[in-house]
Amino acid sequence: MVLRRWGVGDAPAVLEAYAEPLMRWQAPQAVESDDDARQWVRARVAQWEEGTAFSFAVVEGEGDGKGTVLGNVAVSAVDRRHDTGWVSYWTTRSARGRGVAGRACRGVARWAFDDLGLFRLELGHRVNNPASCRVATAAGFAVEGIQRQKLLYDGVRYDVESHARLATDAEPPTP
Numbered sequence: 001m002v003l004r005r006w007g008v009g010d011a012p013a014v015l016e017a018y019a020e021p022l023m024r025w026q027a028p029q030a031v032e033s034d035d036d037a038r039q040w041v042r043a044r045v046a047q048w049e050e051g052t053a054f055s056f057a058v059v060e061g062e063g064d065g066k067g068t069v070l071g072n073v074a075v076s077a078v079d080r081r082h083d084t085g086w087v088s089y090w091t092t093r094s095a096r097g098r099g100v101a102g103r104a105c106r107g108v109a110r111w112a113f114d115d116l117g118l119f120r121l122e123l124g125h126r127v128n129n130p131a132s133c134r135v136a137t138a139a140g141f142a143v144e145g146i147q148r149q150k151l152l153y154d155g156v157r158y159d160v161e162s163h164a165r166l167a168t169d170a171e172p173p174t175p
C-alpha cells in the first residue's frame, strides 16, 4: 500500500467511491458524474500546488502499473503561522475493515510532521462514527473533547469528537 498524489487517471475510482451512500451523504460536495470526479481530482492537484492542502490517494498494487485506489487521506487547512493542519480520510467500501484508513492516517501524520514540518494535527468525527474514532485513536490522535452539535446533515445536528496529535507525541504502537 502506498500514498501518492492524485492524478486525472483516478477520476473513475473517485466517482465509484462517492457513489457509496455514506460518502454521498456526508461529502462536502457532490461527485455524481465523470466531470465532477475530474473536477474533484483537479481541485486536489490545485490545492497541493498552492500548498493549502495535501491529499494522497491510498493505492494498492501500484507496482504493476494497475493500482487499485483504496481511499484518500489528506492534510488540509495548513496554517504555517501555527504549524497546524487538519487530517481527514475515507476508504472505498470494499477496502474497509482491513486497517487501510488507520495505516494511511499514521503515514500521513508522519509525513506531515517530518516533511511538512507541522507540529499539531487535528481531526474530528461525528460521535456516531465509531470506525473513524478507531482510526484516529490507532493513528495516535488523542481525544480532546466534544464539540456540541457542530455538524448539520439533513436537518439533524451532530456532536463531533475532536482528536489531535502533536509532533512530540509518542509514535502509536504498530497494530
Ligand SMILES: CC(C)(COP(=O)(O)OP(=O)(O)OC[C@H]1O[C@@H](n2cnc3c(N)ncnc32)[C@H](O)[C@@H]1OP(=O)(O)O)[C@@H](O)C(=O)NCCC(=O)NCCS
Binding pocket: 022, 023, 089, 090, 091, 092, 095, 096, 097, 098, 099, 100, 101, 102, 103, 124, 125, 126, 129, 130, 131, 132, 134, 135, 138
Ligand atoms: C471511517 C473509515 C475511513 C474507516 O475506514 P477503514 O479502512 O475501515 O478503517 P480501519 O480498517 O483502519 O479501521 C476501522 C476500525 O473501526 C472499527 N469499526 C468499523 N465499524 C465499526 C462500528 N460500526 N463500530 C465500532 N467500530 C467499528 C473496525 O473494527 C476497526 O477497528 P480496529 O482498528 O480495532 O480493527 C471508513 O468507514 C469510511 O470511509 N467511512 C466514510 C467516510 C468517513 O466517515 N470518513 C471519516 C470522516 S471523520
